[in-house]
Amino acid sequence: MPNWTWNTVEIWGSSEVLNKLKDLFGSEESVFDFEKVIPLPSNVTGDSVYATWGTRFNACEAKLAEFPLEDCIVYKFTTAWDAPRVLAQFIYDNHLNEVDWCNWYCTHEEDCNDHGYDDPPVELLIGDKEDFFAT
Numbered sequence: 001m002p003n004w005t006w007n008t009v010e011i012w013g014s015s016e017v018l019n020k021l022k023d024l025f026g027s028e029e030s031v032f033d034f035e036k037v038i039p040l041p042s043n044v045t046g047d048s049v050y051a052t053w054g055t056r057f058n059a060c061e062a063k064l065a066e067f068p069l070e071d072c073i074v075y076k077f078t079t080a081w082d083a084p085r086v087l088a089q090f091i092y093d094n095h096l097n098e099v100d101w102c103n104w105y106c107t108h109e110e111d112c113n114d115h116g117y118d119d120p121p122v123e124l125l126i127g128d129k130e131d132f133f134a135t
Helices: 015-025 046-053 085-095 129-134
Strands: 004-012 060-067 072-080 101-108 122-126
Touching: 015 072, 046 085, 085 101, 085 122
Parallel strands: none
Antiparallel strands: 004 072, 004 101, 060 072, 101 122
């Protein structure tokens, strides 16, 4: 059984930009479908999935919250063993140039008690750490 990572992706921008991203990320299967953003190779193995997305499985239990008055969308989903680091970097490099702001942070279940945390540690993958931790 995997250790889980809880991902939260907050994106601010114009309605037009947010709608483009919702179309990019969403599929009939999920509101945040890794396969839609970066398709897997035809000869899929566990290693090729990890190399493509940075985690072995697609987003689990993905949910989308929309805040139109604030021009903000928030995705929440879990991933097995780690955050999808390769996918997050790809999205950052290729799809966030028109947004006003994006934070992608994750909470890791793995080994949290071994490191003396009462709660699992939080890691910011995309965004400004000073702004994130000031809130």
